[in-house]
Amino acid sequence: MAxxxxxxxxxxxxxxxxxxxxxxxxxxxxxxxxxxxxxETRRHFLGRGAKALAWAGLASILGRSLPRALAxxxxxxxxxxxFAPKAKRAIYLFMAGAPSQFETWDYKPGLSSMFNQDLPESxxxxxxxxxxxxxxxxxxxxxxxxKFAQHGQAGRWCSELFPYxxxxxxxxxxxxxxxxxxINHEPAILSITTGNMFPGKPSVGAWLSYGLGAIxxxxxxFVVMISKMPIQVNVQALSNRLWSSGFLSPEHAAVALRSGxxxxxxxxxxxxxxxxxxxxxxxxxxxxNHQLFDRVGDPEINARISQYEMAFRMQTSVPExxxxxxxxxxxxxxxxxxxxxxxxxxxxxLMARRLAERxxxxxxxxxxxxxxxxxxxxxxxxxxxxxxxxxxxxIADLKRRGMLDDTLVIWGGxxxxxxxxxxxxxxxxxxRDHHPRCFSMWLAGGGVKPGISYGETDDFSYNIAKDPVxxxxxxxxxxxxxxxxxxxxxxxxxxLEQKLTGVLPARVIRDILL
Amino acid sequence: xxxxxxxxxxxxxxxxxxxxxxxxxxPATFATRVAPVLEKNCTGxxxxxxxxxxxxxxxxxxxxxxxxxxxxxxxxxxxxxxxxRRITLPASDEDVMPSDGKPLLSSADILLLEKWIAAGAPATxxxxxxxxxxxxxxxxxxxxxxxxxxxxxxxxxxxxxxxVPRSIVPTDGLILRTASAPTQCNDAVLAQLAPFADLIxxxxxxxTTITDAGLVSLALCPNLQILDLTQTAVTxxxxxxxxxxxxxxxxxxxxxxxxxxxxxxxKKLPSLxxxxxxxxxxxxxxxxxxxxxxK
Numbered sequence: 160m161a162x163x164x165x166x167x168x169x170x171x172x173x174x175x176x177x178x179x180x181x182x183x184x185x186x187x188x189x190x191x192x193x194x195x196x197x198x199e200t201r202r203h204f205l206g207r208g209a210k211a212l213a214w215a216g217l218a219s220i221l222g223r224s225l226p227r228a229l230a231x232x233x234x235x236x237x238x239x240x241x242f243a244p245k246a247k248r249a250i251y252l253f254m255a256g257a258p259s260q261f262e263t264w265d266y267k268p269g270l271s272s273m274f275n276q277d278l279p280e281s282x283x284x285x286x287x288x289x290x291x292x293x294x295x296x297x298x299x300x301x302x303x304x305x306k307f308a309q310h311g312q313a314g315r316w317c318s319e320l321f322p323y324x325x326x327x328x329x330x331x332x333x334x335x336x337x338x339x340x341x342i343n344h345e346p347a348i349l350s351i352t353t354g355n356m357f358p359g360k361p362s363v364g365a366w367l368s369y370g371l372g373a374i375x376x377x378x379x380x381f382v383v384m385i386s387k388m389p390i391q392v393n394v395q396a397l398s399n400r401l402w403s404s405g406f407l408s409p410e411h412a413a414v415a416l417r418s419g420x421x422x423x424x425x426x427x428x429x430x431x432x433x434x435x436x437x438x439x440x441x442x443x444x445x446x447x448n449h450q451l452f453d454r455v456g457d458p459e460i461n462a463r464i465s466q467y468e469m470a471f472r473m474q475t476s477v478p479e480x481x482x483x484x485x486x487x488x489x490x491x492x493x494x495x496x497x498x499x500x501x502x503x504x505x506x507x508x509l510m511a512r513r514l515a516e517r518x519x520x521x522x523x524x525x526x527x528x529x530x531x532x533x534x535x536x537x538x539x540x541x542x543x544x545x546x547x548x549x550x551x552x553x554i555a556d557l558k559r560r561g562m563l564d565d566t567l568v569i570w571g572g573x574x575x576x577x578x579x580x581x582x583x584x585x586x587x588x589x590x591r592d593h594h595p596r597c598f599s600m601w602l603a604g605g606g607v608k609p610g611i612s613y614g615e616t617d618d619f620s621y622n623i624a625k626d627p628v629x630x631x632x633x634x635x636x637x638x639x640x641x642x643x644x645x646x647x648x649x650x651x652x653x654x655l656e657q658k659l660t661g662v663l664p665a666r667v668i669r670d671i672l673l
Numbered sequence: 674x675x676x677x678x679x680x681x682x683x684x685x686x687x688x689x690x691x692x693x694x695x696x697x698x699x700p701a702t703f704a705t706r707v708a709p710v711l712e713k714n715c716t717g718x719x720x721x722x723x724x725x726x727x728x729x730x731x732x733x734x735x736x737x738x739x740x741x742x743x744x745x746x747x748x749x750x751x752x753x754x755x756x757x758r759r760i761t762l763p764a765s766d767e768d769v770m771p772s773d774g775k776p777l778l779s780s781a782d783i784l785l786l787e788k789w790i791a792a793g794a795p796a797t798x799x800x801x802x803x804x805x806x807x808x809x810x811x812x813x814x815x816x817x818x819x820x821x822x823x824x825x826x827x828x829x830x831x832x833x834x835x836x837v838p839r840s841i842v843p844t845d846g847l848i849l850r851t852a853s854a855p856t857q858c859n860d861a862v863l864a865q866l867a868p869f870a871d872l873i874x875x876x877x878x879x880x881t882t883i884t885d886a887g888l889v890s891l892a893l894c895p896n897l898q899i900l901d902l903t904q905t906a907v908t909x910x911x912x913x914x915x916x917x918x919x920x921x922x923x924x925x926x927x928x929x930x931x932x933x934x935x936x937x938x939x940k941k942l943p944s945l946x947x948x949x950x951x952x953x954x955x956x957x958x959x960x961x962x963x964x965x966x967x968k
Contacts, residue, residue: 239837239840239841240839240840240841241764241841242776242777242840242841242842243839243842243845244839244840373853374850374852374877375852375853518852518877559949559951560903560925560927560949560951561903561923561925561927561949561951639780642839642840644763644764644765644777646763646764646765647765667780669780669783669784670784672780672781673781
């Protein structure tokens with residue numbers, strides 16, 4: 160073993176008979192010890208035989224307290240916010256496939272008189288197009304088929320697609336100047352959920368779980384729900400790479416609740432197995448895992464133990480959670496009748512409120528099919544009708560229960576769409592291609608200023624005219640609302656202080672904060 | 674509307690003023706708004722006693738004079754002002770102010786300084802300052818939790834609840850957390866928290882089994898700012914016990930027995946900004962007059 164340090168096998172008298180740990184070795188800087196231990200565990204995990212042996216040798220020399228010391232350094236222990244947080248929890252309504260900004264939140268009245276005119280070359284400025292429209296000979300302007308009207312005390316222009324959401328327009332902060340690098344769904348969704356377009360980084364919810372820990376130990380800190388689609392057009396696959404814990408301890412990954420009557424698979428005890436039998440089984444498995452942990456000290460074993468425990472606790476917490484029978488009748492007035500049907504977006508919005516009430520930090524509700532390359536006017540209406548009422552219901556419900564002030568609600572997709580039509584353009588039928596250079600999202604509650612808009616796009620919503628917000632800035636702002644300086648919420652991995660916002664500059668959008 | 678809140682967006686401004694005569698009474702000037710921010714965050718190192726970086730920030734004249742090396746406030750142009758650059762750096766930057774790991778300025782304070790500089794950094798004339806935040810839950814004045822944190826954590830564990838720091842700032846206080854097992858938290862548990870009463874700034878008691886006797890214990894938490902009593906068995910009369918809570922900003926009584934009389938008397942709490950009454954006997958009745966007043 161190429162250990163850089165001479166190891167002392169003797170017992171220290173001042174440790175009351177305990178074996179010394181690597182922390183007791185003199186003259187070695189603390190950071191170096193930590194780094195070395197991390198490397199050793201990592202290598203063990205990768206299954207390199209010789210190193211694993213070296214590790215086992217070290218562990219037997221130093222005794223059982225070595226793995227304990229290591230476990231304390233794992234990413235399971237929650238940190239504390241750097242300053243008092245404004246938000247305690249977040250609900251992210253993720254519109255996967257990327258809704259067009261033109262029909263939703265970036266009203267462009269000037270376009271109505273430009274139907275079918277060519278997008279001026281000066282606007283495009285020679286920027287690259289996607290493979291899907293690059294071969295088009297023309298780039299004809301497609302004005303929104305849907306009309307807008309002013310709503311609320313703030314007089315915000317809202318699309319007729321969202322008559323319900325328009326009622327809570329004064330609660331929203333619409334950001335019109337989001338931008339991202341990725342031009343295709345997979346990298347774009349990864350970028351906005353994990354801060355990086357390559358898989359393997361922790362999701363936003365995992366970072367929050369890592370930083371804040373749980374409010375309620377009986378439920379996961381991070382939950383994902385994928386909604387039934389009212390139509391299925393250009394549907395993107397979603398998988399746990401979008402809500403993984405990356406290099407953080409596995410218990411920070413989301414638990415995905417399934418649609419249907421059995422939200423967590425295999426949670427119910429099979430017939431003939433009662434709770435005490437299940438408890439005994441888990442205790443047995445945990446015992447074996449503890450033994451393994453004591454032998455090899457891999458923190459992932461502890462994560463496994465805590466996942467068994469979580470599953471056991473969820474056996475009692477989930478049935479209560481999914482029992483909507485005690486909801487007052489006003490709930491159904493708010494979310495609409497579809498909220499009674501498991502798996503719908505409406506049901507998931509209500510579930511998100513119930514999760515928030517019970518202290519779940521981060522709920523991410525996905526609704527897919529917004530990728531409208533053609534037939535946009537028809538398809539966007541179907542999705543809006545499916546989601547508008549429960550979205551408003553959620554905001555109004557959080558508000559009346561006094562929860563909106565400390566629950567941040569986020570609505571949006573992964574990028575925007577083009578002003579020009581993809582394919583044939585008719586006034587009532589057109590499509591729009593991907594457009595990462597600007598898109599709109601809204602935030603509500605959680606210490607964000609209500610009733611405002613931030614950022615502006617040019618007359619064609621093609622380029623940003625004022626106050627650009629990179630998705631990194633959105634991430635920095637989100638962490639800020641939870642009490643974290645995004646520069647300091649880090650985890651050491653691959654020799655780097657990894658963070659959600661990566662290495663490029665990111666800023667908190669202070670102008671939108673209360 | 675079936676909810677009632679003091680913060681109903683823009684319309685709330687009026688109600689808020691009625692509620693809080695001391696907020697917004699004076700025009701925003703250097704003396705009323707800017708100097709207090711500098712005094713709270715900067716003059717300990719840049720004042721009469723210490724002049725770090727040869728800079729004083731304790732009077733208007735000193736601020737405008739700058740340091741021996743440079744002018745730090747460039748009127749009308751905050752982006753070019755050294756003072757602004759220093760307060761907007763990331764915490765990890767060695768130039769950041771306040772230095773030495775002291776808490777950074779809040780976004781509201783930064784915005785305020787920006788507005789003042791953009792308005793030409795006037796000495797006495799009023800400028801267009803952002804309204805004071807509607808949720809004035811700022812750092813509390815709770816005592817330093819560090820010496821007692823281990824004891825508080827141990828006691829909480831024994832009682833089946835949690836006492837967790839709100840942040841790493843030692844005077845930000847502790848949150849009383851019960852969501853893992855709300856039914857375990859009862860009046861007897863609250864009574865045992867007395868040794869840490871002054872540290873508790875927030876109490877999450879929704880769905881717990883506390884009753885009016887528990888409110889008497891809560892009334893002994895002088896620094897309590899946020900109290901959630903959603904779906905507890907507290908009574909309309911019992912809630913009167915909360916009157917000593919001078920620092921209470923948010924009170925959530927959703928699905929409790931609070932009635933109109935309770936609401937009216939609790940609104941007299943000097944710091945209260947949000948009183949939530951959804952699902953209570955006070956709800957439909959009290960919401961209407963408030964909405965009418967706002968219009």
